[in-house]
Amino acid sequence: MLAASAAGLGALGLGGWSQDAQAQGAAAPAAKPLPSLAGWKDPKAMIVHSSNTVETRRAAYGTSVITPTNRLFVRNNLPAPDASILDQRDAWSVAFEGVKNPRSLTVADLKTLGVETVATVLQCSGNGRGFFPSKPSGTPWQVGAAGCVLWSGVPLRTVIHVLGGAQDGMAYLTGTGGEKLPEGVDPLTVLVERSVPLKALEDALLAWEMNGEPLSLAHGGPLRLIVPGYQGVNNVKYVKRIALTREQSTARIMASRYRMVPPGAKGNPGLPSVWEMVVKSWINGPLSEEGTLRAGWTQIHGVAFAGTREVRGVEVSTDGGKSWQQAQFVGPDLGRFAWRQFVLPVQLAAGTHVLASRATDAAGNAQPRERVENSSGYNNNSWLDHAVTVTVA
Numbered sequence: 001m002l003a004a005s006a007a008g009l010g011a012l013g014l015g016g017w018s019q020d021a022q023a024q025g026a027a028a029p030a031a032k033p034l035p036s037l038a039g040w041k042d043p044k045a046m047i048v049h050s051s052n053t054v055e056t057r058r059a060a061y062g063t064s065v066i067t068p069t070n071r072l073f074v075r076n077n078l079p080a081p082d083a084s085i086l087d088q089r090d091a092w093s094v095a096f097e098g099v100k101n102p103r104s105l106t107v108a109d110l111k112t113l114g115v116e117t118v119a120t121v122l123q124c125s126g127n128g129r130g131f132f133p134s135k136p137s138g139t140p141w142q143v144g145a146a147g148c149v150l151w152s153g154v155p156l157r158t159v160i161h162v163l164g165g166a167q168d169g170m171a172y173l174t175g176t177g178g179e180k181l182p183e184g185v186d187p188l189t190v191l192v193e194r195s196v197p198l199k200a201l202e203d204a205l206l207a208w209e210m211n212g213e214p215l216s217l218a219h220g221g222p223l224r225l226i227v228p229g230y231q232g233v234n235n236v237k238y239v240k241r242i243a244l245t246r247e248q249s250t251a252r253i254m255a256s257r258y259r260m261v262p263p264g265a266k267g268n269p270g271l272p273s274v275w276e277m278v279v280k281s282w283i284n285g286p287l288s289e290e291g292t293l294r295a296g297w298t299q300i301h302g303v304a305f306a307g308t309r310e311v312r313g314v315e316v317s318t319d320g321g322k323s324w325q326q327a328q329f330v331g332p333d334l335g336r337f338a339w340r341q342f343v344l345p346v347q348l349a350a351g352t353h354v355l356a357s358r359a360t361d362a363a364g365n366a367q368p369r370e371r372v373e374n375s376s377g378y379n380n381n382s383w384l385d386h387a388v389t390v391t392v393a
């Protein structure tokens with residue numbers, strides 16, 4: 001039956017993918033195995049860079065908005081805490097400081113205060129670093145250090161309200177990770193502690209669930225600070241301290257790393273930190289790695305998002321950016337912090353085609369052609385870098 005319909009499509013002159021992708025996969029060299037922290041991920045969907053960095057394959061994103069948990073990237077700066085911290089999730093304790101009534105609350109306490117669910121794009125600020133010709137040090141992520149996920153937890157503003165509100169003069173929301181720090185080094189050189197402007201409190205969440213399940217260790221369980229619209233690093237896993245502060249954290253991860261440092265210069269607190277994400281999109285299909293593309297109709301699809309802003313539209317080019325056509329959004333709109341899936345049906349003739357996408361946010365900011373050069377390869381939203389070349393038979 002399948003063979004008969006495939007023959008029918010061929011007779012109509014419709015395009016499509018041949019099924020030789022698996023054969024190609026079988027011939028590929030053995031990939032690194034998944035690290036134990038992420039051993040439960042779908043190995044076919046992931047690219048393993050190291051024991052602390054695992055990327056989603058571009059072809060594995062699919063078209064249904066939410067990134068399945070077993071396909072979501074993982075990035076840890078330090079080894080994750082021992083899995084035993086998940087044995088009694090509700091007993092996990094968080095210290096709240098910089099509020100009128102500072103105290104510690106357990107996850108059980110937090111669960112009595114409120115519940116909210118938000119869909120956000122979780123993206124490492126180094127996503128797209130692999131396209132920098134300067135080869136900055138750090139994981140050479142392509143597009144796969146990102147995903148769109150559902151978080152459930154208590155709004156942080158509710159917790160702060162219950163604790164009497166912010167003390168006077170506070171300007172930042174600072175979250176501290178609960179990893180055990182290596183001995184014999186200055187804690188500030190390794191501590192995962194990030195500060196974001198206090199206005200982020202409006203949307204921030206303390207989440208204990210992701211995509212309908214208790215939060216896994218890999219993704220920050222039992223409790224994670226979610227700062228919707230902000231780059232991944234600001235979403236502190238295993239959060240053990242929330243402080244409203246006058247100043248930004250002096251931890252190295254805040255003071256000098258994760259900043260937009262001009263090529264050749266050194267990071268310092270005066271340079272812009274990677275906070276709100278910038279407007280970005282990329283195409284997830286068709287891809288040449290999926291097999292041979294036959295001439296005819298195909299559905300060009302991908303994802304688009306704009307940090308704290310709504311994404312207004314996406315244009316797609318099949319000629320490397322010489323001409324553009326408006327794509328359509330597909331699937332549910334899960335709010336301004338989520339990504340939208342887009343699709344453009346096109347007919348592709350035999351030959352080579354450079355497919356590109358260019359998103360525009362609600363404020364009219366369009367994705368630029370070129371990346372902003374910086375020494376660590378952050379914030380790459382160049383449409384040219386993210387273009388894909390497909391060969392049509």
Ligand SMILES: Nc1nc2c(c(=O)[nH]1)N[C@H]1C(S)=C(S)[C@@H](COP(=O)(O)O)O[C@H]1N2
Nearest residue numbers: 073074075076077124177219232233236237
């Ligand atoms: N406690 C803690 N939180 C952390 C990190 C970390 O190493 N420790 N890494 C950050 C970085 S750089 C990114 S990109 C995201 C990755 O989130 P994920 O592993 O759930 O995909 O977590 C952020 N939060």
Ligand SMILES: [Mo]
Nearest residue numbers: 124125232233
């Ligand atoms: Mo990151």
